[in-house]
Amino acid sequence: MDYSEKVMDHFANPRNCRLMEDADGVGTVGNPTCGDLMTIYIKVNDDEVIEDISFQTFGCGAAIATSSMITELAVGKTLDEALDISRNDVAEELDGLPPIKMHCSNLAADGLQAAIENYYETHQS
Numbered sequence: 001m002d003y004s005e006k007v008m009d010h011f012a013n014p015r016n017c018r019l020m021e022d023a024d025g026v027g028t029v030g031n032p033t034c035g036d037l038m039t040i041y042i043k044v045n046d047d048e049v050i051e052d053i054s055f056q057t058f059g060c061g062a063a064i065a066t067s068s069m070i071t072e073l074a075v076g077k078t079l080d081e082a083l084d085i086s087r088n089d090v091a092e093e094l095d096g097l098p099p100i101k102m103h104c105s106n107l108a109a110d111g112l113q114a115a116i117e118n119y120y121e122t123h124q125s
Contacts, residue, residue: 003065003098005095006094007062007065010066011061011064015072016068016071016075018054020041020043027113029107029114030107034060038056040111041054042112044079048079049078049079050075051075052075059107063107067108069090070085070109079116090108
């Protein structure tokens with residue numbers, strides 16, 4: 001299976017891979033078929049901008065790479081902008097994924113969306 005250099009870089013040197021104890025929103029998603037499990041943590045400022053984001057992923061190299069990439073795509077964006085990050089955006093930023101691994105980009109986008117939904121559920125004013 002051929003992975004792009006970007007996928008290999010994000011797998012070997014994942015960005016923002018850590019537990020965030022004081023997260024404002026947490027989203028955990030999984031794929032029972034392949035066993036990947038991903039948690040995305042977000043810290044949101046008063047302007048609803050994601051000022052910090054991290055992840056913990058148990059899964060294949062593509063799952064780790066897409067988790068890393070989604071954190072880079074989402075940081076500094078408003079929650080609305082972050083919700084617009086699509087599954088294809090993640091794969092495109094990584095210069096593509098093998099078709100059999102596209103579900104990993106789905107997980108990353110779904111995890112970010114779940115974290116944002118969790119933020120809204122717990123921060124209703």
